[in-house]
Amino acid sequence: MSADLSNFLMVWTQPDFFALTAIGVFAGIYIGAIPGLSVTMAVSILISFTFSWDVNPALALIGGIFMGGVYGGSRSAILLNIPGAPSAIATAFDGYPLAKRGEAGIAIGISTVMSVVGGFLGIVALAVGAPAISEFALLFAPRDYFLLAIMGLLLVGSLSGESVAKGLFAGALGVAIGMVGLDPMTAESRFTFDTIELMNGIPYVVAMIGLFGISEALVQLHHLETPLVKQDVSRIVPPWSLVRKYLPLAFRSSATGIVIGALPGTGGDIAALMAYDQAKRSVKNPSHPFGHGAYEGLVAPEAANNAAVGGAFIPMLTLGIPGDAVTAVIIGALYIHGLKPGPMMMIETPHLFWFTVGNLTLATIFLLIFGLMGIRLFVKMVECPKGVLIPLIVILSVVGTYSIQNSVVHVYWMLGFGIAGYFLKTYGFEVGPIILGMILGPLMDASYRRAVLSTQDSFSLFLWDLVSNPITFVLAASVVLLLLSQTPFWRPARTGLLRVMWRRGGGLPSL
Amino acid sequence: MITRRLLGAFFAAAIASGPALAQNYPERELTGIIMWGAGGATDVVARAITPSAEKALGQPIVLQNRPGGVGAISTAYVNSQPADGYTLLYGAENPQIHKVMGLSQIDYKDFFPVNVIARGIAVVVANNNTPWSSLKELVEDAQKRPGAIKMGSTGPGGVAHVVNTMLSNVTPFRVASIPFDGEGPGITALQGGHVDYMPVGLSAAAEHIKAGRVKVLAVVNAESLETLPNVPPITRDFPQFAKFLPWGPFYGVFVKKGAPEAAKAKLVEAFKQAAGNEQFTKMMVDRGNVMMNISGEEADDFLAKYQAVTSWTLHEAGAAKKSPEEFQIPRP
Numbered sequence: 001m002s003a004d005l006s007n008f009l010m011v012w013t014q015p016d017f018f019a020l021t022a023i024g025v026f027a028g029i030y031i032g033a034i035p036g037l038s039v040t041m042a043v044s045i046l047i048s049f050t051f052s053w054d055v056n057p058a059l060a061l062i063g064g065i066f067m068g069g070v071y072g073g074s075r076s077a078i079l080l081n082i083p084g085a086p087s088a089i090a091t092a093f094d095g096y097p098l099a100k101r102g103e104a105g106i107a108i109g110i111s112t113v114m115s116v117v118g119g120f121l122g123i124v125a126l127a128v129g130a131p132a133i134s135e136f137a138l139l140f141a142p143r144d145y146f147l148l149a150i151m152g153l154l155l156v157g158s159l160s161g162e163s164v165a166k167g168l169f170a171g172a173l174g175v176a177i178g179m180v181g182l183d184p185m186t187a188e189s190r191f192t193f194d195t196i197e198l199m200n201g202i203p204y205v206v207a208m209i210g211l212f213g214i215s216e217a218l219v220q221l222h223h224l225e226t227p228l229v230k231q232d233v234s235r236i237v238p239p240w241s242l243v244r245k246y247l248p249l250a251f252r253s254s255a256t257g258i259v260i261g262a263l264p265g266t267g268g269d270i271a272a273l274m275a276y277d278q279a280k281r282s283v284k285n286p287s288h289p290f291g292h293g294a295y296e297g298l299v300a301p302e303a304a305n306n307a308a309v310g311g312a313f314i315p316m317l318t319l320g321i322p323g324d325a326v327t328a329v330i331i332g333a334l335y336i337h338g339l340k341p342g343p344m345m346m347i348e349t350p351h352l353f354w355f356t357v358g359n360l361t362l363a364t365i366f367l368l369i370f371g372l373m374g375i376r377l378f379v380k381m382v383e384c385p386k387g388v389l390i391p392l393i394v395i396l397s398v399v400g401t402y403s404i405q406n407s408v409v410h411v412y413w414m415l416g417f418g419i420a421g422y423f424l425k426t427y428g429f430e431v432g433p434i435i436l437g438m439i440l441g442p443l444m445d446a447s448y449r450r451a452v453l454s455t456q457d458s459f460s461l462f463l464w465d466l467v468s469n470p471i472t473f474v475l476a477a478s479v480v481l482l483l484l485s486q487t488p489f490w491r492p493a494r495t496g497l498l499r500v501m502w503r504r505g506g507g508l509p510s511l
Numbered sequence: 512m513i514t515r516r517l518l519g520a521f522f523a524a525a526i527a528s529g530p531a532l533a534q535n536y537p538e539r540e541l542t543g544i545i546m547w548g549a550g551g552a553t554d555v556v557a558r559a560i561t562p563s564a565e566k567a568l569g570q571p572i573v574l575q576n577r578p579g580g581v582g583a584i585s586t587a588y589v590n591s592q593p594a595d596g597y598t599l600l601y602g603a604e605n606p607q608i609h610k611v612m613g614l615s616q617i618d619y620k621d622f623f624p625v626n627v628i629a630r631g632i633a634v635v636v637a638n639n640n641t642p643w644s645s646l647k648e649l650v651e652d653a654q655k656r657p658g659a660i661k662m663g664s665t666g667p668g669g670v671a672h673v674v675n676t677m678l679s680n681v682t683p684f685r686v687a688s689i690p691f692d693g694e695g696p697g698i699t700a701l702q703g704g705h706v707d708y709m710p711v712g713l714s715a716a717a718e719h720i721k722a723g724r725v726k727v728l729a730v731v732n733a734e735s736l737e738t739l740p741n742v743p744p745i746t747r748d749f750p751q752f753a754k755f756l757p758w759g760p761f762y763g764v765f766v767k768k769g770a771p772e773a774a775k776a777k778l779v780e781a782f783k784q785a786a787g788n789e790q791f792t793k794m795m796v797d798r799g800n801v802m803m804n805i806s807g808e809e810a811d812d813f814l815a816k817y818q819a820v821t822s823w824t825l826h827e828a829g830a831a832k833k834s835p836e837e838f839q840i841p842r843p
Contacts, residue, residue, distance in 0.1 A: 044549035138703040200579030332555040342718020
C-alpha cells in the first residue's frame, strides 16, 4: 500500500517528472487544438525522441500530452467550428453557436471544468475498477459492436437540423464514403477506381476538416459585412451553481466515456458523440435548444471524451490491450523502453499502474490550470476581422490536413469536401451526420459481417444471438426502445398499452 | 518559411543527387518512410532502430508514416523519389505478395535491401476453454465439424490466412475465418471467446501466452523456441509443413534500386551497426523476433524465397488474384 502511494506520488514529488507532465499538458492542448495534428502523431514522434530516456519521464510526458490533447480539440471547435481532434466533433455542435452569440469565453470555461470532471472520473474508474472493467470489455462480441454502431448512427436523428430526410441522406452519404477503400475483410477494392491513393479510404479527419473548416469559411464569406459579435469575457470560470447544476449530466456522460474508452476499438470520438446523443435525449429543458448553443451540449461530450482517457488505459494497463488509437501507440513506446505490455505487466513492473494513475491525476490538475489560462487571448481570435480570420482558417486546414499522412491528395479531398459542404449547408443539409456515418459506417459494416461469419452465415442464428446473450440483449433492447420512443404510437403506448408494447419491444430486435 | 525550407531541400536534393558528390554521402538529412501507421509493429521497429542509425550516419533521418493500400502507398512513394539514397523505406513483408494479390506492380525487387532486420515467428494460439491440447486435435476436430470452428485472421495475405492455407495444403480442413483489423484485435476477440483459435505473430501473443490467458498449440517453425520450450514445432504433428519453413513476417530497411554504390555501402554499414545495438536487439528478441541483420545478396535470397513460398501457397489455395507465373516467381 505504501509502495503504491509512493508510486502514485512519484510524479508529484520529483521536479523533473512534475515539469514534464506540465509541459505535456500544455503542448497537448495546442496540438489538440490544431486540426490534423493529433495526439497519436505527437506520441509516436516522442517515441524516437525519448528513446534514450528512462521509461518514467517518457510516460510522464506522454500522459500529459494525451490528457491535454483530448481536451484541446474543443478550443478550435468552439471558436472556429473546426474540431481540432475527432473527439471534439460533438463539442462543435453547441460550442460554435455559443461563440456566435458572444459566449465563447464561458463555453471554453465550461468545457474545461467538465473535461476535468470527466478526466477525474475516468482516473477513479481506472484506479478502482481496472481489472473488472477490462474483463467486462472483453465480453463485447462483434455483434455488440454492431449494435453500438447502430446506437451511434441513430444520432443522425438529433443532428438532422431542419429536415430528417436531409439528415438521413447526409448520414447515408457518410456511410457510403466510409466504405471507400480496401475492404478490411477481403482486401477487395471498393470505389477505389484502381488508384492506390484511395486504397486506404478517405480518412474521416480529412473530411472533418473540409466539412467543418473550409465550408464554414466559405459560408462566412457571405457575412463579411455583418458586424462582429462582441465576445463577453467578463465571466470565464463558470460559477459554482452552474457547475453543480451540470454535475449529474457530467457523471452520466463520464460513465459512457469510461465504458466506450475501455472497449478495444472505440475511443473518445465515439464516446463524445454517444454522450451528446444521450444528453439530447435525456435533458428535458436545456439552457438553449440543442444545436443552438446549449451548455448541456458542451458538458456531455467534453466530460465523456476526457473520461475515455482513463477508460482507454484500463485494458492497456491490465491486459496489454489498447483501448484506443493513442494507447496503441503508447504500448509501442513501452516496448521500446524495454517493458512488456501485457497481462503480466502489473506483476513484472507493478509500479507502472500507480505511476500512471498519479501522472494522469496531476495532468488533469494542470488541465484545469492551463485550460482556464489564456482564454481571453484566444477569444480575441474570433473578434479579429473576417478578412484575416477566413484566410487563416483555410491555411490552418490545409497545413493540418497535409500533416496527417503527408499526402497532397488528402489536401485535395479536404478542399473538395469543403466546397461540397458549403453547397450542402446552403441547401439545408447538416454536415455532422456525414462525419458520423464515416466514423460508424465501417465499424457497423465490419462488426456485422464478423457477427454473421461467426454464426456460419446463418441469419436466424444471428438473431438468436441478439436475445440469448445478456450484454447483446441489453444493447438490442436499447436500440429498439430508442427507435420506438421516437415513433408516434409510443405516446398512447406509454399511457395505456405499456405492457403490450413492452412485450412487442422485446420481441422485435430485428427491426 | 515552410516554402523556403522546402525550396532549400529541393535545391539540396538537386545538387546532392549528382554522382560526383556521392562520396560525401550523406550530406543532408534523410527521409524515412514507414510502411505502416503509428504504433504498429513496423512503426515501433523503425523508430527504435533509427536513433542509432542516425548516429552512425551523422545525419538525422526524418521519419514519416505513409500507411495505406497494405503498404502499396509507401512503396509507390519511395519508388517515385530520386534514387539518390536519401529516401529510405522501412517496410514489412507485405509488398512481396502485392503482385499476386493484384495490389501493386512494385515489390522489393525494385529496392536494394539495406538491412533485413529481423523476422517474426508465428504461433497458433487458442482460447483457454477450447478442448484441444495440440494442433493435431484442432485439425481433426475441424475435419469432423467443417466450418464450425472459428479462426481469427487479419485478412487475405496476413499471417493467419497464410499459415492456415499452408496447413490445409498439408491436411485439408475447413474453418470459419473471421478477419479483424490486426493481430491485437484478433487476440482480444480470442480472449473474449469470440473466436476459437488464431495463427499469429509471436510478438503480438507472447505476453498473453506468458500470463496464461491463451494457450499455444504450436510454433510455426522447424524447432521449438527457447522462449517456449514446451511448445512443439508445427512439424511434429505435420512433418510435411517443413517445406514452407522458415516462414514469418519480417522488417527491413530499403532504398530504391540504382542508388549510388557509396551511399548503399554507407547505409548498409550504419544499419548493420544499429541493428546490432544491444538495447535494440534485446527489445526485438523480447518481442519474439529472430534477429537477422542481413543485407545485399543474402537479403535478396531471403526476400525471394519468402515471395516464392507465399505467392505459390496463396495461388494454389485459390486466394491469389494472379498467378505467380505471370511475374516469373519461381515455384519453390
